[in-house]
Amino acid sequence: MEFSQSKTKECLARAFAGICQDGARYQFISKSALNEGYNYIADQLKLIAKNKMAHASVLYSLMLEKNEENDNVNIEAGYPFESQLMQTSLRSSSDIERNEGKNIFPHFAKIAQDEGFDDIAETFSLISEVNLRNSEKLSFLAGKFDDGTLYNDDKINTWTCSNCGHSEEKKEAWEKCPLCSYPQGYVIIPDE
Numbered sequence: 001m002e003f004s005q006s007k008t009k010e011c012l013a014r015a016f017a018g019i020c021q022d023g024a025r026y027q028f029i030s031k032s033a034l035n036e037g038y039n040y041i042a043d044q045l046k047l048i049a050k051n052k053m054a055h056a057s058v059l060y061s062l063m064l065e066k067n068e069e070n071d072n073v074n075i076e077a078g079y080p081f082e083s084q085l086m087q088t089s090l091r092s093s094s095d096i097e098r099n100e101g102k103n104i105f106p107h108f109a110k111i112a113q114d115e116g117f118d119d120i121a122e123t124f125s126l127i128s129e130v131n132l133r134n135s136e137k138l139s140f141l142a143g144k145f146d147d148g149t150l151y152n153d154d155k156i157n158t159w160t161c162s163n164c165g166h167s168e169e170k171k172e173a174w175e176k177c178p179l180c181s182y183p184q185g186y187v188i189i190p191d192e
């Protein structure tokens with residue numbers, strides 16, 4: 001199939017546009033997290049934004065490689081405009097990532113596969129896996145906010161300062177790092 005006539009071309013354009021907006025949104029949320037004093041979470045969100053730009057770059061290169069006509073690609077699609085507040089957007093972002101990872105990108109991959117664009121299908125599939133991991137990470141953090149256990153757990157945790165590396169095994173994280181004096185927002189949230 002000719003790329004110019006394919007649905008894959010539209011999927012590629014939609015994926016690129018969506019991921020660029022995801023990346024912008026994560027930068028906004030990261031800034032909110034920083035303003036609220038959640039430095040470690042801000043870094044995590046910034047990392048997701050950086051990953052999104054890497055995905056966008058791969059999709060952009062694929063479009064340049066395949067779209068020999070080099071024309072404008074007109075697309076119509078719905079994109080989310082969610083709150084930029086960190087606490088509420090962790091949950092909604094997790095839902096968006098899950099939808100992308102479970103539905104949208106596998107659907108795009110199937111279209112590309114059926115039309116014979118295996119390299120694009122593989123890229124969509126790999127991106128969907130990252131989206132699902134993002135969804136889990138964001139859902140985990142949202143849950144910690146919801147039940148108030150971000151820095152205070154029922155069990156012993158290893159708390160580590162993301163600034164200086166100081167570490168302690170306790171139920172509760174420190175208010176101020178005993179070594180570098182950086183505030184609680186720099187504490188690495190331990191994964192379960």
Ligand SMILES: [Fe+2]
Pocket residue numbers: 161162163164165166177178179180181182
């Ligand atoms: Fe520290």
